[in-house]
Amino acid sequence: MSLLDDVKSRLDIVEVVSGYTSLTPAGRNLKARCPFHSERTPSFVVFPERGSWRCFGACAEGGDAIRFVMKAENQNFAEALRTLADRLGIQAPSRRAQEAMNPLLRANEEVAKFYHKHLVDSEEGADARAYLEKRGVSTETASAFGLGLSPTGWEDMKNHLAGQGFTDAQMLQAGLLHRSEEGRTRDLFHGRLMFPIKDDGGHIVGFGGRELDGGQPKYLNTPQSPLFDKSTILWGMDVASEGIRLKDEAVIVEGYMDALMAHQHGFTNVVASMGTALTNQQVEHLTRLAKSYVLALDADAAGQEATLRSLKSSWKGVDNVRIALLPIGKDPDDLIRQAPDRWPDVIASAESKIDFFFRLLPPRYDLTTTEGQRTLTEELGPLVLDVQDSTEQDRHLERLGELLGVNRHTLEEVLQRQRQSVLRAATAKGQRQRGPDEPPKVQVAAAAFKQDQLEAYSLALLLRDPELKEVAEALQPEFFHESENREVYLKWAECSIIEELRELMDTPLREHLETLVDREFPSMDQKERTEALAHCVRRLEERHLREVRTQIATALSQAIEEGDDPSQVIEELRKQDERLREIHSTRVRRGF
Ligand SMILES: [Zn+2]
Structure with a gap:
């Protein structure tokens, strides 16, 4: 089984998306505030049965779980696949033989x-x-x-x-x-x-x-x-592992220069993340070497958001990670060069993960409104419950209660309800219900998974015959609902020579390309191939428009049911119907 098939067979769209935004059940689906644009009322819907999502607001875009991670993490296809494999605990196919x-x-x-x-x-x-x-x-x-x-x-x-x-x-x-x-x-x-x-x-x-x-x-x-494989390596680990073990603490900086300067000044427990958020594999590696960890990362707004995301995902379940507060506008590199004696203080006074959350999150909401209180509870509550030390967890529950002006008992009830509603939505899909004490990353029951035949067949035709490029002009990337097919199509549109196409692709995508290239066909002449492809293109387009229409209609009935303002969704629906009508009339004219 290829890595792609393995990941896809275990993907759960609800679990993937709920790592980024809080989902609320809405009929058979779930809705949320869109993680890709800022909005007050939720216009982002997850369709568990189809394994897909769509933003009906500013983004007007949708896709499968891989596409979601590509957007959310700003990663390419191979990187997103790696991220998901990592979260599902799937090992990449063994590295080639040492020879x-x-x-x-x-x-x-x-x-x-x-x-x-x-x-x-x-x-x-x-x-x-x-x-x-x-x-x-x-x-x-x-x-x-x-x-x-x-x-x-x-x-x-x-x-x-x-x-x-x-x-x-x-x-x-x-x-x-x-x-x-x-x-x-x-x-x-x-x-x-x-x-x-x-x-x-x-x-x-x-x-x-x-x-x-x-x-x-x-x-x-x-x-x-x-x-x-960048996602498995921390720069400087070959020289830092000894220092990390001795101090029982690892300091993680961003850049090569930061780590270099630290080592030059005798701070030997420092490694660099090479500019990106730490992956689960990197965190796991660190936890094997030391018991506590300090992130000394960029303190600007974008850097803080990245740190926040990484603390919620890769560092989930790890209490002893702290965040160093660097003087504004200074990299560790600058600080160590200019005032090396201040570095140990900066590291020693780093704030705990949960304090970081409490400092960053509450100011984002208007806590004088019920809405603000609810959203903060949704966001901060699970993070407090993730504190592993029970005395500490207790203390922070009190703290959250005080912030919200509710007593401890009420707060616990709210958090319990919240957790259950997300679980209910997940189990509606046939996922195994998990008890409150089980770790959240239990393996998901294998979702029904099969290759999308229409998409694969169309691509296989295209790959076989470069002359078909003209017929394919009507194809749009969004007609491909499976990310791997969409990516192959996008690359093919850049360059249609198979040998070069292979060069453009990372391993998982290249493996998928090979399965498409190897596909068996009945023998067809040029004219038959052209007709076959034209037929496929029409079916793909129509299927895409119908699916989006169904999604919009679902969102509309939800909006009405819940008394939300449906005007935005109605507008979407109107546009979509217009597009469908256009296709039909073109077809009548062309005599399809
Ligand atoms: Zn959006």
Whole structure:
């Protein structure tokens, strides 16, 4: 079974979405305030039976669970799939045999040496050396972490490795080369300050490259490869694990420079998340090394939101994680360079996860209104119940009660009701009811899962015959309701040559592509293929419009039932009917 099939067979849309917004039962469906745009009245609906969601408000968009995570986490298809697999506790297919890795690891080692020498010795390296000096990085630190510089030329690295007997294919697999539309290969990294990224065993599995001349993007990483899975690695772990064990505490910073500067000043229990929120795998790794954790992350608004999300998801169930309050506008890197003696205080005075929630969330709601009180209870209540230490949990329940002006008993009743209504909605779908003491991430009963035949058949036709591109012009990405099909279609629209298409895709999507390419067909000539596809396109379009119409109609009857203002939904319904009428009249004209 492929990773995609495995994940899809266990996906539960209700569970996925409820990690981001509180769902309220509404008939057979659930509704919520849309997590993607801000709104007062809920216009976001989850359809458990179809495994889909739709925002009837500003977004006017919908999709399946994978699409939801892609949007919510701003991830591509492969990353979103990885996130979901992670949450479901599904292991990625085992890494390839170590023997296959060896040449790639050796290539990386060789490249790291090459980059380092270029930084230290070359004339071109003068600017980079000056930059490091300005940032206060000592030559010892630069050597210890193996920092380097990628030459500005297009093929210097490639030629160097070729001279050592490495093939283009190996360099591509290690993620060191970029391949153009025309199939030409060149170095991926140019004129960047290079940070080798190592796994726990100290093997170099990838690189991060920082621009030095205002180029974009500011940081470029090795793409996901058989060697490099960013979601499992914390930068600097190979040197920090000892320090983390000794202190029984891990400090997590964002950037390479932050971690580098910490180590240079003797704070050896620091690792970098490489700019993204920590995944479950990374958190799990940390919990094996130490009992307490401090996040020293960006303190700006966007950074705080990211921290909030990560605390609610990856750090769920972990009490001993604290958030360091950095002086406004300062990175750990700045702080440690300018005032290293203040760092231990900043770490020691970090606030607990639950205090962070209590500081951030209440000011967002108007607690003089019932609505404000209810929403805060919905958001903060579950977080208080997630506190594992029962004395602490007790204390924070009191605190929430005081904030809301209700007594402890009432609050507990409200939280209990809230929990039950979400559970009821989930069980309506046939999910196993879970008792209040069970962990929330119980494996979901396998949802009925089958490939969408119409979508797969249409794509298989397209992939077989590039001449069909013209017929496919009427196809819209949203006609594909399964994310993997939608993604294959989007990539195909960029580039319809199969060999290049493969290059554009990460592993899970490429596996799906292969199943489409391998599909058996009855033999058809060009004309028959064209007709078959035209027929499919019409059916996909009609199916899409009908499905959306059904969803809108459901939302409308709910709105009326609950006395909400239905005007927005009615407007949506009117537009949709107009589109359906258009199709029918076009068909009559064309004689379909
Ligand atoms: Zn929305």
